[in-house]
Amino acid sequence: MTIARVRAWLLAEAPASRAQARLSRTYLGFAALARNPLTVVGLVIVTALVLVAALAPWLATHSPYDQDLDRRLRPPDDAHRFGTDQLGRDILSRVVYGARVTLAIVVLVAVIVGPIGLAVGTVAGYFGGWVDAVLMRVTDTFMAFPRLILALAFVAVLGPGIVNATLAIAITAWPPYARIARAETLTERGSDFIAAIRLQGASPLRVLCGHIVPLCVSSLIVRITLDMAGVILVAAGLGFLGLGARPPQPEWGAMVSEGRQFLLDQWWIATIPGAAIFLVSLGFNLLGDGLRDVLDPKAR
Amino acid sequence: MTQRPLLTVDDLWVRFPGRNGPVEAVRGIGFEVGREKVGIVGESGSGKTLTGRAILRLVPRPGQVTARRLEFDGIDLLGISERGIRRIRGRRISMVMQDPKFSLNPVMPVGKQIAEAYRAHFPASEREARERALDMLAAVRIRDPRRVYDLHPHEVSGGMGQRVMIAMMLIPEPDLLIADEPTSALDVTVQLKVLAILDDLVTQRGMGLILISHDLPLVASFCDRLLIMYGGRILETCRAAELQAARHPYTRGLLESLPRIDRPVRELATLERDPAWRDAPPG
Amino acid sequence: MNVATPAGTGRGSSLGLFVFRIGRLAVTVALTFLGLLFVTFVIGRVIPIDPALAILGDRALPHVYERVRHELGLDLPLYHQFWIYLVKAVRGDLGSSVLTGRPVIDDIRQFFPATVELATFATVLGVALGVPMGVWAAAARGRWLDHLVRVLALIGYSVPVFWLGLVGLLVFYARLDLVAGPGRLDVAYEYVVEPWSGLVLLDSLLAGELGVFRNALAHVVLPGAILGYLSLAYIARMTRSFMLAELGQEYVVAARVKGLSEARVIWRHALGNVMVPLVTVIALSYAYLLEGAVLTETVFAWPGLGLYITQSLFNADMTAVLGGTLVVGVAFVGLNLLSDVLYTFFDPRAR
Numbered sequence: 001m002t003i004a005r006v007r008a009w010l011l012a013e014a015p016a017s018r019a020q021a022r023l024s025r026t027y028l029g030f031a032a033l034a035r036n037p038l039t040v041v042g043l044v045i046v047t048a049l050v051l052v053a054a055l056a057p058w059l060a061t062h063s064p065y066d067q068d069l070d071r072r073l074r075p076p077d078d079a080h081r082f083g084t085d086q087l088g089r090d091i092l093s094r095v096v097y098g099a100r101v102t103l104a105i106v107v108l109v110a111v112i113v114g115p116i117g118l119a120v121g122t123v124a125g126y127f128g129g130w131v132d133a134v135l136m137r138v139t140d141t142f143m144a145f146p147r148l149i150l151a152l153a154f155v156a157v158l159g160p161g162i163v164n165a166t167l168a169i170a171i172t173a174w175p176p177y178a179r180i181a182r183a184e185t186l187t188e189r190g191s192d193f194i195a196a197i198r199l200q201g202a203s204p205l206r207v208l209c210g211h212i213v214p215l216c217v218s219s220l221i222v223r224i225t226l227d228m229a230g231v232i233l234v235a236a237g238l239g240f241l242g243l244g245a246r247p248p249q250p251e252w253g254a255m256v257s258e259g260r261q262f263l264l265d266q267w268w269i270a271t272i273p274g275a276a277i278f279l280v281s282l283g284f285n286l287l288g289d290g291l292r293d294v295l296d297p298k299a300r
Numbered sequence: 301m302t303q304r305p306l307l308t309v310d311d312l313w314v315r316f317p318g319r320n321g322p323v324e325a326v327r328g329i330g331f332e333v334g335r336e337k338v339g340i341v342g343e344s345g346s347g348k349t350l351t352g353r354a355i356l357r358l359v360p361r362p363g364q365v366t367a368r369r370l371e372f373d374g375i376d377l378l379g380i381s382e383r384g385i386r387r388i389r390g391r392r393i394s395m396v397m398q399d400p401k402f403s404l405n406p407v408m409p410v411g412k413q414i415a416e417a418y419r420a421h422f423p424a425s426e427r428e429a430r431e432r433a434l435d436m437l438a439a440v441r442i443r444d445p446r447r448v449y450d451l452h453p454h455e456v457s458g459g460m461g462q463r464v465m466i467a468m469m470l471i472p473e474p475d476l477l478i479a480d481e482p483t484s485a486l487d488v489t490v491q492l493k494v495l496a497i498l499d500d501l502v503t504q505r506g507m508g509l510i511l512i513s514h515d516l517p518l519v520a521s522f523c524d525r526l527l528i529m530y531g532g533r534i535l536e537t538c539r540a541a542e543l544q545a546a547r548h549p550y551t552r553g554l555l556e557s558l559p560r561i562d563r564p565v566r567e568l569a570t571l572e573r574d575p576a577w578r579d580a581p582p583g
Numbered sequence: 584m585n586v587a588t589p590a591g592t593g594r595g596s597s598l599g600l601f602v603f604r605i606g607r608l609a610v611t612v613a614l615t616f617l618g619l620l621f622v623t624f625v626i627g628r629v630i631p632i633d634p635a636l637a638i639l640g641d642r643a644l645p646h647v648y649e650r651v652r653h654e655l656g657l658d659l660p661l662y663h664q665f666w667i668y669l670v671k672a673v674r675g676d677l678g679s680s681v682l683t684g685r686p687v688i689d690d691i692r693q694f695f696p697a698t699v700e701l702a703t704f705a706t707v708l709g710v711a712l713g714v715p716m717g718v719w720a721a722a723a724r725g726r727w728l729d730h731l732v733r734v735l736a737l738i739g740y741s742v743p744v745f746w747l748g749l750v751g752l753l754v755f756y757a758r759l760d761l762v763a764g765p766g767r768l769d770v771a772y773e774y775v776v777e778p779w780s781g782l783v784l785l786d787s788l789l790a791g792e793l794g795v796f797r798n799a800l801a802h803v804v805l806p807g808a809i810l811g812y813l814s815l816a817y818i819a820r821m822t823r824s825f826m827l828a829e830l831g832q833e834y835v836v837a838a839r840v841k842g843l844s845e846a847r848v849i850w851r852h853a854l855g856n857v858m859v860p861l862v863t864v865i866a867l868s869y870a871y872l873l874e875g876a877v878l879t880e881t882v883f884a885w886p887g888l889g890l891y892i893t894q895s896l897f898n899a900d901m902t903a904v905l906g907g908t909l910v911v912g913v914a915f916v917g918l919n920l921l922s923d924v925l926y927t928f929f930d931p932r933a934r
Contacts, residue, residue: 141618144919145912146874149892150622153908156896157626233743237878240745241893256746260882263749264757271753274746282741289737358836382845390842397840402833407855407930417841469840 032294039290045283052096053103060093064250073266083268085258091269094250095276101251102280105166105235106228112170114224117177122212124178125185126204135178143175148234155243162251165244169234173227177220184216226288229281236277252277305332306476306508307355307393310369314350314532317362325350325363327532333476337502337509339519339540341554342529348512351529352478355510356393357385372476391421394474396498399485400461404453404468410461411437411449414468421472436467440497459490463497470501476508484513495522516554528554531578550577604927612920617669619912623905624668628661677906682898687906690891695910696781697767698880698887702872704784704807709814710865716815717822721830722849732819739816744809744875748882751805763801765884772798806883813875814868821864822857829853859930866922870915 011028015021033039052059061081068088076083082091124135142150147169154168188194189212197207238244239253247254252273259270314326326347331338342348354365357377370377372393377385397403405413414436415429424432430449437445440463453461462482469477479498483491499522502509513519519526520543528536528551536548546552553571643651652658659667671677677687720732755761763769767783772795776787784803787795829835830853838848877889884890888907895903 137614137618140615141622144615144619144916145622145908146870146915148874148877149908149911152877152892152896153623153626153904156901156904229741233741236743237745240743240878241881242897253743253745256743256749260749263753267753270746270749274743274749277743277746278741281743282737285737285741353836356840358839360831386842386844388842389840395837395840397833397837399833403837405834405838405852405856407859408852416843420842465837468837472842 029294033290036290036293038286039293042283042286042288042290045279046287049099049103049280049283053099056096056100060090060096062090062093064089064094064097065248066090073262073269075266076268082272083266085255085269086262086266089248091255091272094255095252095273098250098252098255098273098276099280101162101245101249102232102235102277105162105169106231106284108166109170109173109231110224110228112167113174113177114220116170117174118181118213118216118220120174121178121181121183122185122208122216125182126189126208126212132182136182139175139178142172143179145172147172147230148237151234151238152241152243155238160243160246162245162249165235165238168238169231172234173231176227177223180219180223181216184219185212188212188215222288222292225284225291229284229288232277232281232284305334306373307333307510308369308371309351309355310367312351312354312367312370313365314347314354314359315364315366325532326354329529329532329534330368331527331534331537333508333510335475335506335508336525337511337523339511339513339523339526340529341513341516341519341526343514345531346529347532348529349480352395352480352510352512355478356389356395387421390417390469390474391472392474393476393478394469394472395478395480396462396465396469396482398481400453400456400458400465401485403465404461406453409450409452410456410464410468411445411451414464414471417468418471432471433467436471437464439501440464440467442467458486459494462486462490462494466494466498466501470505473505474507476510477502478510478512480512481514482511483518484515491518517558533578535577549574608920608923612916615916616913619909619916620669620672621665623909623912624665626908627901627905628664672909677909678902680895680900680903682895682900682903687903690903691888691907691910693781694886694888694891696778697783697885698873698876698889700782700784701803701807701810701876701879701885701887702869703782704803705810705814705872706865706869708807708811709818709868712811713815713818714822714861716819717824718826718849718854720819720823721826722845724827724830729823732823736816736820736823739812740820743878744813745878745882747809747812748806748879751809752882755805762805763798765882767799767802767886768795769798769802806879806885810872810875810879814872817868817871818861818864822861825857825860826853829856832856859926862925862929863922866918866925870918873911873914 009020010024012020012024015024033043061079066089068084070088071080071084072086072088074080074084080090080092082095085091085094120135120139124132124139145153150172151165151168154171155165158164158168194207194211197211202210235244236253236256239251239255240257242254242257245251245254247258255273256270256277259266259268259273262269309332310330311328312326312330313324313328315322315324317323329347329351340348340351350359350363353359354367355370355372355377357365359365365378367378372388375384375388377388380388404410411430411433414433415426418424418429418432419426434445434449437448442448442460442463448456448460448464453464456464462485466482482498483494486494495518498509501507509523511519511523520540523540525537525539526543527534528546528548530550536546536551538546538551543551544555546555550571550573553569556569557571559568657664675688677691679685680687680690683690716732716735720729723729752764756764775795776783776790776792779786779789783799784796787793787799826849830849832853835848835853838852839845843852873889876885876887877893879885880887880889881893888911892904892907892911895901895907
């Protein structure tokens with residue numbers, strides 16, 4: 001089968017099977033994504049992050065923990081592409097390993113807030129009444145704090161560390177998803193097809209899991225991707241304040257903070273990790289924007 | 301028509317870029333309008349609304365308008381500058397749109413919107429424009445012009461809103477009015493009243509009128525001539541009085557599918573669309 | 584002629600409706616405040632630090648310890664403690680700082696105006712530049728100006744604010760010497776002007792001390808511009824989005840039909856409708872800046888609430904941290920509330 005034939009099959013006006021229709025939609029979705037060069041850039045950056053994190057041991061030229069006080073505060077040169085920091089550690093390697101930390105935080109937060117937000121939102125929207133009222137009060141309360149501040153307070157309680165910081169961010173990040181899921185559920189709840197399934201005797205759990213949740217998933221994915229950029233910035237902010245990774249772990253925000261006192265003469269120590277944060281955040285934003293344009297064009 | 305026609309359209313095309321090639325919404329139509337009432341009848345998607353917008357060069361991007369001739373009073377509407385077409389809009393050709401809920405600015409009092417239409421083309425002080433607007437409100441038979449002047453669009457009923465729209469579009473005294481489904485958003489009882497007002501004003505001022513609608517009997521009773529549009533083409537033109545003698549199968553189909561109180565039938569005829577009509581020679 | 588007004592049939596009912604809505608809003612706000620207090624209370628009780636020990640140190644004698652615990656109300660049941668906490672908070676008593684011994688509310692009163700000054704400066708900048716940029720981008724949709732604005736906005740909400748602050752200091756202060764360094768005022772000017780509003784820019788102008796004013800301005804310009812950029816990015820993006828939606832509406836076509844100039848169509852008609860949701864966006868962006876302020880204040884040693892919270896955090900002064908968090912939360916809720924009220928105020932359909 002030639003490429004042209006496959007493509008024609010995917011683009012057929014009248015698909016012959018459900019599988020074909022689904023594949024066709026996926027293909028069209030990707031094609032739409034690819035049409036926007038900025039989205040492609042975003043996808044490239046995010047993929048690069050994953051690859052760098054996965055291949056860190058091979059990409060890093062030194063160990064991120066090796067101190068060499070004879071070679072401290074060196075500017076970028078051949079041995080140390082990004083220079084060395086105040087303890088003689090190679091910044092390139094630290095940035096590369098820092099990608100793991102960043103990726104871990106992003107994935108963990110997404111994995112936690114997605115299901116929580118989905119669960120809270122769909123239950124609130126579907127059952128309504130006092131369940132809805134109570135759940136929404138809780139959601140609103142959490143949304144009443146700016147994320148960083150609340151995360152700060154939680155980290156103050158839980159103590160510094162990457163896991164605690166991740167938890168703190170996750171606790172503050174889930175409310176918007178609950179609201180989105182609830183809004184979607186409210187829209188779908190009165191649909192005829194939901195009434196039809198219920199008439200067939202589906203239990204609330206089945207209606208929720210089997211039908212309503214899948215509908216909410218796509219808008220949630222878009223929103224989560226868009227928010228990942230914000231999560232990265234909050235995590236970096238916490239790291240900058242010293243509330244994230246504990247030294248000597250290589251976390252980008254903490255690295256910026258460490259480089260602060262050397263800013264005037266050894267600017268690379270603070271600037272390069274910060275640029276990494278910027279780049280990754282940008283990538284997620286571009287990807288999220290592109291996803292939104294494809295999955296929800298009305299919201300442009 | 302003894303005088304030169306107001307508007308001449310020849311080979312008008314409106315195209316939109318699409319996934320599988322351009323979408324042709326209006327395909328090479330041509331017609332003339334003088335100081336008379338011409339009705340353009342068609343179903344959704346026939347291209348009738350875009351025809352009206354094309355005349356005023358208001359087809360939304362990325363649509364493209366081409367024509368061999370698109371002339372108003374000797375002026376080439378496609379060729380003139382942006383400033384030129386702005387001087388024509390409102391002052392020489394105007395348009396009444398379908399739903400006053402959407403076609404009036406929600407946050408501005410209606411009277412001000414009418415006054416603005418006046419000041420756009422005539423140098424006048426605010427007070428003068430207000431007086432003119434009040435006069436115009438009276439002309440469209442609004443009982444309490446002073447009170448209505450300060451109302452916002454959501455505070456007036458549909459019929460009144462549409463009369464405001466008419467006042468707003470006729471205050472600069474254009475020669476040609478395009479009425480795009482002017483009564484489709486109104487209750488039946490109000491429709492006739494609004495149309496009567498429109499009729500009066502158009503006749504009084506000796507204007508030309510293009511009435512765009514999907515409602516065949518309405519257009520037939522109101523206009524002098526009819527253009528039947530389908531698939532971006534004009535399938536038939538005839539004088540309103542001679543409508544019953546129409547020959548094109550689409551027109552006949554439309555006529556026969558209308559219920560008539562004086563001629564009840566057991567089953568209404570349904571319109572059979574022949575794809576060949578889309579390829580009819582451009583009308 | 585019967586004129587049916589959808590908004591109601593008379594003045595009496597619209598007043599009643601208004602009161603009802605205010606009442607409903609008040610209840611929602613009260614509940615949210617309650618929730619805020621509950622969260623901070625719970626956080627405060629969950630911490631592994633014993634407040635009594637924090638005050639006394641761990642060498643205290645048992646009976647002194649018991650007395651302090653009693654004074655702090657720690658031997659009461661939890662719900663009773665919450666009630667006391669609630670009552671005190673409403674009265675403005677947020678406890679005393681473990682570090683300084685001063686009432687937290689006094690500390691906050693001292694530090695808050697600095698944050699307000701910074702956030703206000705940034706918001707003014709954000710609105711003055713962001714709104715026009717959003718309008719131009721929408722009007723020039725798809726062309727280079729649109730892309731430029733979108734890219735600038737994109738950078739604005741992707742960039743880590745603390746990094747931008749450091750880079751800004753490096754470039755504009757260290758290398759180019761265009762602005763003053765960290766801090767709010769140079770030491771020489773610090774006590775020259777009597778604080779009246781707490782906003783140094785305002786106070787120095789009122790007192791006629793132009794030297795102080797210029798110095799304050801030199802200090803606020805960089806952090807203010809950086810936060811302003813964040814604000815601008817958000818506002819420009821929302822403005823563009825709202826404008827695009829409005830420019831597709833029928834009344835815009837009608838305005839063009841009337842023969843109005845494009846400028847009038849955009850700035851008088853479309854923007855007039857955009858102002859309604861935009862005002863709420865602006866209030867929200869102010870709230871959003873409170874977050875950015877925490878990090879900016881740290882970088883620029885700006886003595887505001889954000890710095891206070893983070894310093895208290897490092898000194899394990901939990902009372903201060905929670906007091907500060909509560910105040911920020913209240914400000915946040917207040918701004919959200921303001922944005923709701925403003926929406927109702929500006930939209931004639933909602934009146």
